[in-house]
Amino acid sequence: MTRIQQQEDKLNLAPKKFNMWIFIFTSFMFFAALTSGFIVYSGGTGHGIHIILPQAFMYSTAVIVLSSVTMFMASRAAKGLQFAKQRLYLWLTIILGILFFIIQIYAWYVLVYKMGIYFTNPNASQSFIYVFTGMHLLHILAGILLLGYTLWGSYRNIPQVKNLFGMQMSSIFWHFVDIIWIYLYVFLLLNQY
Amino acid sequence: MSTLSVQDHGVAHHEEDHGHHHKQSFLTKYIFSQDHKMIAKQFLITGITMAVIAMLLSILFRIQLAYPEKSFPLLETLLGRFAPNGRLDSNFYLALVTIHGTIMVFFVLTAGLSGTFANLLIPLQLGARDMASPFLNMLSYWFFFTASVIMLSSFFIQKGPASGGWTIYPPLSALPKAMPGSGMGMTLWLISMVLFIASQLMAGINYVSTILNMRTKGMDLWKMPLTVWALFLTAVLGVLAFPVLVAGVVLLVFDRSFGTSFYLSEIVLNGTQVQPYEGGSPILFQHLFWFLGHPEVYIVIMPAMGISSEVMSVNSRKPIFGYHAMVYSLIGITVLSFIVWGHHMFVTGMNPFLGGVFMITTLIIAVPSAVKTFNWLATLWRGNIRFTAAMLFAIGMVSFFISGGLTGIFLGNAALDINLHDTYFVVAHFHLVMGSAAIFGMLAGVYHWFPKMFGRLMNEKLGYLHFWITFIGAYLVFFPMHFMGLDGVPRRYYAFTEFESMKRWLSVNTFITWAAIMAAVAQFAFLFNFIYSIFFGKKATQNPWQANTLEWTTPVEHLHGNWPGEIPTVYRWPYDYSKPGAEEDFIPQTVPLSQTMSSNLPHDFEDNPTGLQEHAKWINTQNKNEEVK
Numbered sequence: 001m002t003r004i005q006q007q008e009d010k011l012n013l014a015p016k017k018f019n020m021w022i023f024i025f026t027s028f029m030f031f032a033a034l035t036s037g038f039i040v041y042s043g044g045t046g047h048g049i050h051i052i053l054p055q056a057f058m059y060s061t062a063v064i065v066l067s068s069v070t071m072f073m074a075s076r077a078a079k080g081l082q083f084a085k086q087r088l089y090l091w092l093t094i095i096l097g098i099l100f101f102i103i104q105i106y107a108w109y110v111l112v113y114k115m116g117i118y119f120t121n122p123n124a125s126q127s128f129i130y131v132f133t134g135m136h137l138l139h140i141l142a143g144i145l146l147l148g149y150t151l152w153g154s155y156r157n158i159p160q161v162k163n164l165f166g167m168q169m170s171s172i173f174w175h176f177v178d179i180i181w182i183y184l185y186v187f188l189l190l191n192q193y
Numbered sequence: 194m195s196t197l198s199v200q201d202h203g204v205a206h207h208e209e210d211h212g213h214h215h216k217q218s219f220l221t222k223y224i225f226s227q228d229h230k231m232i233a234k235q236f237l238i239t240g241i242t243m244a245v246i247a248m249l250l251s252i253l254f255r256i257q258l259a260y261p262e263k264s265f266p267l268l269e270t271l272l273g274r275f276a277p278n279g280r281l282d283s284n285f286y287l288a289l290v291t292i293h294g295t296i297m298v299f300f301v302l303t304a305g306l307s308g309t310f311a312n313l314l315i316p317l318q319l320g321a322r323d324m325a326s327p328f329l330n331m332l333s334y335w336f337f338f339t340a341s342v343i344m345l346s347s348f349f350i351q352k353g354p355a356s357g358g359w360t361i362y363p364p365l366s367a368l369p370k371a372m373p374g375s376g377m378g379m380t381l382w383l384i385s386m387v388l389f390i391a392s393q394l395m396a397g398i399n400y401v402s403t404i405l406n407m408r409t410k411g412m413d414l415w416k417m418p419l420t421v422w423a424l425f426l427t428a429v430l431g432v433l434a435f436p437v438l439v440a441g442v443v444l445l446v447f448d449r450s451f452g453t454s455f456y457l458s459e460i461v462l463n464g465t466q467v468q469p470y471e472g473g474s475p476i477l478f479q480h481l482f483w484f485l486g487h488p489e490v491y492i493v494i495m496p497a498m499g500i501s502s503e504v505m506s507v508n509s510r511k512p513i514f515g516y517h518a519m520v521y522s523l524i525g526i527t528v529l530s531f532i533v534w535g536h537h538m539f540v541t542g543m544n545p546f547l548g549g550v551f552m553i554t555t556l557i558i559a560v561p562s563a564v565k566t567f568n569w570l571a572t573l574w575r576g577n578i579r580f581t582a583a584m585l586f587a588i589g590m591v592s593f594f595i596s597g598g599l600t601g602i603f604l605g606n607a608a609l610d611i612n613l614h615d616t617y618f619v620v621a622h623f624h625l626v627m628g629s630a631a632i633f634g635m636l637a638g639v640y641h642w643f644p645k646m647f648g649r650l651m652n653e654k655l656g657y658l659h660f661w662i663t664f665i666g667a668y669l670v671f672f673p674m675h676f677m678g679l680d681g682v683p684r685r686y687y688a689f690t691e692f693e694s695m696k697r698w699l700s701v702n703t704f705i706t707w708a709a710i711m712a713a714v715a716q717f718a719f720l721f722n723f724i725y726s727i728f729f730g731k732k733a734t735q736n737p738w739q740a741n742t743l744e745w746t747t748p749v750e751h752l753h754g755n756w757p758g759e760i761p762t763v764y765r766w767p768y769d770y771s772k773p774g775a776e777e778d779f780i781p782q783t784v785p786l787s788q789t790m791s792s793n794l795p796h797d798f799e800d801n802p803t804g805l806q807e808h809a810k811w812i813n814t815q816n817k818n819e820e821v822k
Contacts, residue, residue: 015325015406022398026436033440037481041455044474120452122471127453131444 013165020169024176027139031180034135035187038128042191047123049192051115056107060100061185067096068178071171078167083154086167090151093174097144104133104140125191132184139177146170225335227327228753232334233313234646237639239334240305241723243341244632245716247296252713254289257281259706261688261699275353283687284373287356290685291374294359295382296344297628299389302493304337304396306635307431310496311400311424313642317744318418320409320761322754325402329395336392343385347378355382358685360482363456363475367448370462379449383442390435390442397435400428409743411763415520416782418742418767419506419513422520423499426527427492433531434488441481448473476541483534490627491530494594495523497634498565501587503767504637505569507740508584509576510778512768515568522561522568529558539610548607555605562598566591577771577778581738582656586637589664590630596668597626600675615685618678621671629667636663636719643723644737648749649730655722659715666712673701741781742767765797 042048074089108130111117119130150166158166226232253272256265257280264279275285312330316323324330347354356374357365361382369376404425408417417425444455448470456478457470506513513519535543535551543551569591578584600622603609613619636659643651682695689695689702736745743763747755761783769780774792786793786804790811798805 012325012407015402018402018406019325019329019398022401022432023394026394026398026432029433030436030440033437033481033484034443037440037444037455037477040480041474041477044476045472047472119447120454122454124453124455124473127447127455131447135443 017168020172024172031184034131038125042125047125049125051117053188053192054107054110056103056110057185060103060107061182063096063100063103064178064181067093067100068175070096071174075167075171078164087151087154090147094144094147097140097147101137101140104137129188132188136181136184143174143177146173225331227331229312229316229323229330230751232330233309235334236305236308236312239338239341240301240309243296243300243305247293247301248713248716250289250293252710253281254286255706255709257286259703261690284356285353286687288354288374291356291358292354298359298493300341302631303393306496306631307424307427308337308396310500310638311428313646314420314744315400315403315424317747317755318421318742319404319407319412320743320763321403321407324399325407326399330399333392333395336388340385340388340392343381347381350377352376352378354378363445363448363478364460367445367456369449383446387442390439393431393435397428397431400424401432409760409763416763416766419502419519420499422523423495426523427495430488430492430527430530434485437481438485441478445478479538479541483537486537487534488530491526493627493631497590497631500634500638501569501590504583504587504641505572506768506770507738508579508581509572510770511572511576512770514571516768518564519568522564525561526558529554533558536605539607540614552605552607556602559602566595582653582660583637583641585660586633586640589660590633590637593625593630593633597622597630601626613678615683616678617674617682617684620684621674621678624671643726644733645744647727648733649726650733650737651726651730652722655718659719662715663712666708666715669708670705670712673705677701739779741769741779743782746781746783
């Protein structure tokens with residue numbers, strides 16, 4: 001009976017997808033708290049960012065938007081049973097995700113070595129840039145792992161129900177980290193001075 | 194809809210599968226169990242253990258407050274360097290206060306209360322076989338357990354546990370050298386809380402998802418028992434509020450270990466060491482902390498409210514008064530709880546206008562709270578009351594909620610708070626309104642659902658003894674504190690004999706300590722009752738309290754999947770007690786209206802015109818029969 005029960009649990013996919021949505025809410029609250037913290041800090045102390053953000057952030061934004069497009073293509077291919085195409089686009093999404101990761105690290109490099117803006121900084125508004133990007137990178141990392149898991153599943157020829165479920169879970173999450181980055185970037189741009 | 198069909202599909206297998214029942218190993222049944230009922234018991238027992246530990250810590254610092262000059266050699270034997278010469282070390286005193294608060298608020302009244310009853314009642318009262326993700330559920334318990342172990346392990350390190358208060362305000366929490374507890378103790382506190390928050394998020398996500406997706410046929414939102422409503426809104430609060438604490442803690446960790454200045458500004462340690470921090474704002478931490486911290490007090494009290502509503506309705510043999518009002522007031526509290534955090538910060542130099550805004554939102558919370566109180570009292574009114582132990586605790590919960598809630602109106606006032614802030618008045622207020630009230634709600638739940646959890650009944654006589662001593666003890670402990678607070682006695686001080694103006698409160702402190710010891714001793718009556726009844730209690734029947742809700746339709750013996758056959762369908766709300774015309778004074782939710790023609794009322798058929806027609810026809814026939822007679 002336990003085995004059947006577990007099977008049943010596994011088939012219970014709708015509530016699990018719902019779990020992902022709620023998780024996204026919690027994640028959103030986390031970033032909302034960080035940005036609110038920034039507002040309270042800079043409003044209270046009068047410290048602002050006072051620098052022009054590195055160009056690299058612009059490129060990374062382009063890359064992650066593109067990765068959302070490839071993610072969408074992968075989902076569409078999975079729905080249309082075109083598995084080779086699905087794998088190709090998943091690979092592209094993962095590669096773009098890794099590229100985004102690298103560009104963000106490069107942006108930190110620019111901040112530290114070219115601009116002299118350190119994380120350990122008496123002006124915490126500037127430290128916040130690192131916190132926003134760093135915490136977002138953790139989400140990117142989780143997203144890449146999730147994408148990798150889905151890709152692995154599609155190579156193992158798991159049932160289409162599960163394949164689609166995996167695709168849905170990872171695309172919800174991936175689009176979310178994309179949107180969060182755009183939110184953070186726009187937030188930083190608006191507070192540049 | 195898809196969920197339902199999937200579950201029906203599972204049912205077909207269940208019946209044919211009864212013959213070859215897989216025996217679970219000890220490890221998967223008791224330790225890494227994914228069954229929600231077992232996880233509920235794990236949460237309950239861990240929660241009770243933590244509660245006993247936190248209670249003993251409070252007795253230790255109460256002894257210090259009652260006899261600040263006296264030496265107790267026994268203390269040195271027990272605590273070693275934390276009590277040199279038989280007197281508590283002043284830093285250890287602060288650690289005791291901090292860990293007592295942390296354990297009670299987070300580990301007992303958040304995880305112990307919600308963890309137990311959400312896990313037990315959500316699937317059982319909604320008609321689900323288990324949680325949305327049983328694996329996540331199991332993980333949630335083990336994260337909680339690890340967090341508990343780490344929190345307690347901080348007593349065994351060189352400099353003792355965190356001691357900056359349960360609110361861990363910087364700079365005490367941000368500078369490892371600020372006080373003994375700010376070093377390793379604080380680090381352990383942070384690690385423990387990160388695990389704890391992860392546990393609460395996993396649990397909360399699961400609860401919300403289960404309630405919204407996995408209700409049985411007929412169980413629409415307005416047929417859910419108030420316990421489930423309360424647990425649902427509690428989970429929503431947790432899911433929205435805990436991530437904010439994570440954000441606050443992340444910045445705190447950066448300040449502690451990476452040298453940033455989010456919360457720290459120009460600080461000199463020990464008069465000479467100038468710290469390299471600049472421009473940070475400790476107020477920022479308070480904002481982030483209390484944005485969680487205030488919803489947190491409702492996370493603590495709302496499950497207790499839900500449990501009390503259910504217990505009081507069952508034992509008054511009356512429908513809960515104002516079911517819809519109860520739900521809307523819970524929703525009101527949930528929404529309002531996010532916009533009142535500033536009332537913890539009135540004296541931080543906040544803009545008086547902003548203080549006024551927070552004062553208004555805070556006072557508005559009195560409205561839904563009063564609605565609930567009124568409804569509880571109205572539920573009791575002219576009820577056919579059965580004074581079970583659970584009922585007494587539920588009534589006790591209402592009593593504490595009233596007497597503690599009234600002082601909240603004073604504290605919520607920005608002007609009065611200048612006087613009362615950080616005095617014993619605050620201690621009295623929150624120990625009554627969220628401490629005692631929530632623990633009474635939890636105990637009501639334990640007495641009421643004990644038969645569901647362990648298949649046996651607890652001893653009622655011992656329950657009465659436990660109730661009366663605890664009830665009287667709690668009032669004797671916390672009521673005098675109001676007067677100390679009005680006199681300006683501050684909280685968290687080590688010895689009041691050091692201050693001329695506060696010396697006269699020593700006798701009151703001694704009195705409070707003895708009352709606390711009395712109440713603490715009474716808890717052993719509960720512990721004995723609890724443990725004894727698990728093994729030797731009177732065997733429970735399937736529905737010992739004659740209640741309507743779905744959990745009492747499951748067999749006494751637990752089985753994975755809860756119901757042996759099909760999950761029952763729900764036809765009515767959970768509060769049809771003493772319905773006029775009914776054969777018995779309760780009609781379970783699973784009884785269709787067609788079986789209770791004599792007790793049906795026109796409003797039972799609000800969205801059901803055919804049913805209403807049938808009802809009218811039946812009434813007509815009855816009337817005709819009357820005429821014939």
